[in-house]
Every structure is written in C-alpha cells, then in structure tokens.
Amino acid sequence: MNIVEKILARASGKSQVAPDDVIFANVDKVMVHDVSGPGVLKVFDKLKKQGIAVDKLWDPTKVWVAEDHFVPSAEKVSAENIVKLTNFTKNYGIEKHFKYGMGQYGICHTLSHEEAMVMPGDVYVGGDSHTNTTGALGAFACGLGHTDVAYVLLNGRIWFKVPETYYFKLNGKLPDHVMAKDLILKIIGEIGTDGGAYRTMQFGGSGIDEMSVESRLTLCNMTTEAGAKNGIVEPDQKVVDYLSSRGATNINLINGDTDAEYAKTFEYEASEMEPIIAKPFSPENICVVGEAPSVELDKSYIGSCTGAKYEDLEAAAKILKGRKVKIRTEILPAAISIYQRAMENGLLKIFLDAGVTVGPPTCGACCGAHMGVLAKDEICISTTNRNFPGRMGHVESQTYLASPLVAAASAVTGKITDPRDLK
Amino acid sequence: MKGNIIKYAQDNIDTDVIIPGQYLKVHDYAELATHAMEGLDPDFHSKVKEGDFILSGKNFGCGSSREHAPIALSHSGVKAVLALSFARIFYRNAVDGAFLLPIEIDEDAYNGISEGDEVDIDISTNQITNITKNQTYKMKPFSEIIGKIIAAGGLFNYKPDQD
Numbered sequence: 388m389n390i391v392e393k394i395l396a397r398a399s400g401k402s403q404v405a406p407d408d409v410i411f412a413n414v415d416k417v418m419v420h421d422v423s424g425p426g427v428l429k430v431f432d433k434l435k436k437q438g439i440a441v442d443k444l445w446d447p448t449k450v451w452v453a454e455d456h457f458v459p460s461a462e463k464v465s466a467e468n469i470v471k472l473t474n475f476t477k478n479y480g481i482e483k484h485f486k487y488g489m490g491q492y493g494i495c496h497t498l499s500h501e502e503a504m505v506m507p508g509d510v511y512v513g514g515d516s517h518t519n520t521t522g523a524l525g526a527f528a529c530g531l532g533h534t535d536v537a538y539v540l541l542n543g544r545i546w547f548k549v550p551e552t553y554y555f556k557l558n559g560k561l562p563d564h565v566m567a568k569d570l571i572l573k574i575i576g577e578i579g580t581d582g583g584a585y586r587t588m589q590f591g592g593s594g595i596d597e598m599s600v601e602s603r604l605t606l607c608n609m610t611t612e613a614g615a616k617n618g619i620v621e622p623d624q625k626v627v628d629y630l631s632s633r634g635a636t637n638i639n640l641i642n643g644d645t646d647a648e649y650a651k652t653f654e655y656e657a658s659e660m661e662p663i664i665a666k667p668f669s670p671e672n673i674c675v676v677g678e679a680p681s682v683e684l685d686k687s688y689i690g691s692c693t694g695a696k697y698e699d700l701e702a703a704a705k706i707l708k709g710r711k712v713k714i715r716t717e718i719l720p721a722a723i724s725i726y727q728r729a730m731e732n733g734l735l736k737i738f739l740d741a742g743v744t745v746g747p748p749t750c751g752a753c754c755g756a757h758m759g760v761l762a763k764d765e766i767c768i769s770t771t772n773r774n775f776p777g778r779m780g781h782v783e784s785q786t787y788l789a790s791p792l793v794a795a796a797s798a799v800t801g802k803i804t805d806p807r808d809l810k
Numbered sequence: 811m812k813g814n815i816i817k818y819a820q821d822n823i824d825t826d827v828i829i830p831g832q833y834l835k836v837h838d839y840a841e842l843a844t845h846a847m848e849g850l851d852p853d854f855h856s857k858v859k860e861g862d863f864i865l866s867g868k869n870f871g872c873g874s875s876r877e878h879a880p881i882a883l884s885h886s887g888v889k890a891v892l893a894l895s896f897a898r899i900f901y902r903n904a905v906d907g908a909f910l911l912p913i914e915i916d917e918d919a920y921n922g923i924s925e926g927d928e929v930d931i932d933i934s935t936n937q938i939t940n941i942t943k944n945q946t947y948k949m950k951p952f953s954e955i956i957g958k959i960i961a962a963g964g965l966f967n968y969k970p971d972q973d
Binding site: 409411421422423425426428429430434437439456457464465468514515516518530531532533534535537538546548580581584585614615616669754755756773775776777778782 | 849850872877878903
C-alpha cells in the first residue's frame with residue numbers, strides 16, 4: 388500500500404484498503420475558521436430542529452479554531468461571526484482557538500504546522516479547501532464542507548472513497564531562482580485543473596527530499612487547484628525536526644511500502660525548471676516568465692497560505708533589499724510567529740524601506756473578501772493560489788499567479804519580471 | 811424529476827463565480843440565493859425558477875470547499891446540476907447536505923440539451939429524457955455510497971452501521 392492507503396487503512400481499522408473502497412475513517416484533528424465555523428453552527432441549528440443532539444462534540448481536544456478570512460473585522464457581519472466562534476469554543480470546551488489580537492494567530496493552513504497541530508499519519512480535515520496543504524507533514528489532509536465538518540464534530544469520523552494516487556517525482560535540486568510554486572504551477576499546467584480530481588497527488592524523489600518542509604507545503608497547498616482530494620509527501624527527518632522544534636513529541640511516521648502502487652507517475656528534472664506564472668483566469672493557464680505578456684501591473688501581493696510562509700518572505704526580501712517598489716505592494720505574513728521572525732531578522736525593515744505595506748496575518752485579498760481587493764480592470768501579480776474571475780475583487784480584475792521571487796521582482800519593475808533579469 | 815434547463819456551455823465553473831468570496835461571511839440561505847452565480851451571470855437570480863436544472867461542462871464547482879455554493883443554488887430553486895464532471899468537494903457538499911443532485915452526463919446530453927429545454931431525470935433508471943426534443947440520454951450512475959446518501963436524504967440521515 389502507498390502512504391495514503393496505509394493511513395486510511397489504519398484510520399478505518401482495516402488491514403488493507405485499495406482505491407475506490409469506501410471507508411469511514413476516524414479523524415485525528417478537525418479545523419474550522421471564521422467562514423466554516425458559522426456555517427457548521429447553521430448545520431447544528433438545522434439538526435437540532437430535526438431532533439438530532441448537538442450539545443456536545445465527539446472530542447473537543449481534537450478540534451481547533453482559526454480566525455483568518457475576515458479579521459480584523461471590517462464590518463459588523465464579520466464581527467458577529469467572530470462572536471459566534473468565541474461562543475462556540477466556550478460552549479463546547481474547545482481550548483485551541485487562535486484569536487486575533489491575542490498573540491499567535493494567522494492563516495489556518497499555516498497554524499496547522501506552525502503550532503504542530505497535525506502529526507504525520509493523521510487524518511486531518513478542515514472546513515477549507517486548502518486543508519490539503521498539511522499533507523506536506525505526511526498526513527492525510529483534506530478539505531470538507533460545513534455538513535461534513537459538522538458530521539465529524541459530532542461523530543469523530545467521515546466517509547472517504549480511497550483515492551488512487553498520482554506520483555510526481557522531482558529529480559535533482561531546484562535552481563535558486565525556481566521555487567516550489569513554479570514546480571506546482573508547471574504540474575497543474577500539464578495535468579489541468581481537474582487533472583487530480585478524486586485523486587491523491589503525492590510528491591517524491593531526490594528534489595523533494597532536498598526541499599524544505601515549507602516548500603513542500605506550497606506543493607500540497609496547490610493540489611487543490613488540480614482538483615485533488617489531497618496532496619502528500621512521505622514524512623522524513625526534516626518533518627520530525629520541524630515539528631519537534633515546535634514542541635511536538637511522540638512523532639510516529641507512516642510511510643508507503645517500497646512496492647507501493649501508483650495509478651500514474653510523472654517525472655520532472657529540476658535543472659530544466661524555470662520561473663512560471665499562471666495567467667488569468669485559471670491556474671492551469673501557465674507560461675514561463677520569459678514569455679509572459681507585457682502588461683502594466685497595478686499591484687503585487689505577497690500573502691496567503693501558499694505564498695507567505697517564512698521562506699516566502701525571505702525570498703521576497705532577497706529581491707526587495709535596497710530596492711524600491713514601483714507598484715502598490717502588500718505583504719501579509721501567514722502567521723504572527725512568521726511576522727515576529729520577519730521583524731527579528733530585519734525583513735520588515737527591508738519591506739518598509741522598499742515602500743511595501745505590511746499587513747496583519749490574514750487571508751487578506753486572496754479570496755477577494757477583505758483587505759486590498761482589486762478594482763475593475765486592475766492587474767495584480769500574486770503569490771496566492773487561485774486566479775478565477777473575481778477571485779481577488781472585481782470580476783473584471785486580473786490576477787497572475789507567481790512565486791514570491793517573481794512577485795517581488797515584478798513589484799520592483801511594475802511588469803512581470805524574471806528575478807534573474809533585475810538590474 | 812422534471813425541470814427546465816439553464817445552460818452554461820463552458821468548463822470549470824468555479825465556486826468564486828457561483829458565490830463570490832465577499833459573501834462567505836453570509837450564512838443566511840435566502841440572502842446567499844440572491845447572489846448565486848453572480849460572478850458569471852448577474853441575471854441568474856431574476857431568471858431562475860423553482861425546480862430548474864443547470865447544465866454545464868467539465869469540472870463544475872471547482873475551487874473552494876464553501877458549502878455556500880450548493881446552498882446558494884439550492885435556495886435559488888435549482889434541484890439538479892447536470893455536468894460533464896464535477897469538482898470533488900462541490901459534489902459531496904451537494905449530496906451530503908442534500909442540497910441538489912449532481913448528475914454526471916455525457917457529451918451527447920451536453921450537446922443535445924439546450925437552454926430552456928424541459929428534461930426529466932430518472933435516477934432509478936439513470937435516464938435523462940429531453941421532453942422538449944423527445945430525446946433520451948444516459949446519466950452516469952451514482953456510486954453506491956452516494957446513491958445511499960441521496961436516498962437517505964443527506965449524510966446525517968444515512969446509517970452506515972445498519973447496512
């Protein structure tokens with residue numbers, strides 16, 4: 388069995404599972420945020436009317452809550468949703484609630500690993516499609532809707548069809564000017580936005596072994612954009628070190644069998660990789676930066692669960708150091724812990740000296756819902772994960788997806804720029 | 811189940827156009843319905859009628875896990891979406907929450923059924939009849955668990971242990 392089959396077999400109490408088997412898996416951790424939490428409570432209200440008990444959760448210690456999409460609240464509906472979350476955690480005895488304005492908080496898909504909330508081998512579900520991100524720790528991590536999350540909160544388990552697995556192998560270490568974002572955009576460009584549908588996308592090979600845990604998180608995050616059920620990397624010592632340094636103990640690794648089977652294998656040579664962008668309006672609409680259309684950009688956005696981890700900010704700082712931005716540029720670190728490191732290591736000074744606005748750790752403009760959204764006809768280069776029509780604001784705005792290196796280089800010139808071409 | 815078709819002849823209709831991000835904070839189902847499909851078709855709310863079906867191409871509902879998407883369509887009156895294929899989370903949200911039926915169709919149905927046609931979906935025989943044009947098509951049968959959850963009326967009514 389491969390790693391996902393082994394995790395799902397363990398979680399469903401079976402010795403063996405195979406693709407297309409339908410199983411009920413016990414869940415190890417579940418996350419809700421300020422979008423999915425109030426939606427789940429709405430499901431609870433509906434259940435209550437049907438006479439289904441919703442007065443206690445299956446295990447409050449396995450539930451954690453993030454505030455990330457609409458904080459700090461810009462208007463009263465968002466503020467009321469935060470109150471609903473506060474009451475939810477209070478009423479059900481949930482201790483892990485990352486409230487903004489009280490120390491550590493940030494984007495849920497960053498807190499899951501920054502706070503060592505999810506362990507290798509876990510079944511982890513969250514009320515957000517980019518829950519896939521956490522597969523980089525070697526967990527089965529998967530996004531679900533409100534009804535499914537409500538079911539997990541009350542029953543501790545959920546149904547899955549065991550996915551078949553596509554294996555993406557990277558040979559060799561990526562060049563310095565190429566990031567995990569470029570690799571995953573290339574993969575999505577090749578297999579399409581439904582190329583991973585109902586499947587696991589697993590990453591391996593010498594290039595993935597070489598990659599930091601943070602880079603692997605970018606790969607797994609973007610599997611959602613290929614429609615995948617989940618993304619995963621087999622856990623190694625880097626994952627153990629990463630989680631141990633954040634206080635985790637008793638880390639047990641589940642790995643696939645050496646004779647594990649994959650529905651299909653794709654192979655990439657790291658030395659042949661180049662900076663890539665995805666043009667509007669689909670993550671599969673890719674080209675190499677050298678062939679990017681010549682457009683005047685209005686904005687560069689470095690943020691989100693995909694593109695604002697510490698190493699993403701470091702990459703941006705490498706470009707922005709001693710330079711000035713030519714277009715409106717926003718950097719939103721993905722968690723307070725990252726913000727703090729950026730401050731301690733001088734990154735914030737580099738950003739502010741370059742003219743960048745540094746915002747609080749939230750989903751920000753990524754989903755077009757909060758701070759920094761785009762006006763009609765505005766064009767943005769962004770480290771986020773989606774560029775659907777209206778994703779970052781007006782339905783007639785445009786977003787180009789890119790790595791933090793490309794987004795920072797483009798901020799400096801005002802047009803889509805290969806970081807190697809900066810004077 | 812009979813309904814009239816609202817056709818969007820394109821692939822990859824994503825959750826951001828089905829219900830734009832700015833409405834994710836809204837959890838009032840009736841209000842969500844007024845914004846359904848706003849990112850693609852601002853006239854949708856005025857033209858959709860109770861019992862209508864949407865017909866579209868590949869990968870319908872791609873993107874976000876937001877259950878607001880099937881909720882907004884369902885509370886607009888949409889009873890089924892007929893598409894060449896569906897994105898995973900939209901599909902299971904539609905079924906587990908019992909909001910609408912996601913019907914997988916083939917190219918013949920996709921090309922043969924037009925805007926405004928009245929069609930009859932029979933999930934017991936996996937047949938779609940285009941009443942307007944007097945044509946029939948096959949739909950892809952539901953997988954076993956999906957069929958059972960639909961029959962039960964949503965995930966919370968489904969009792970796996972009693973199978």
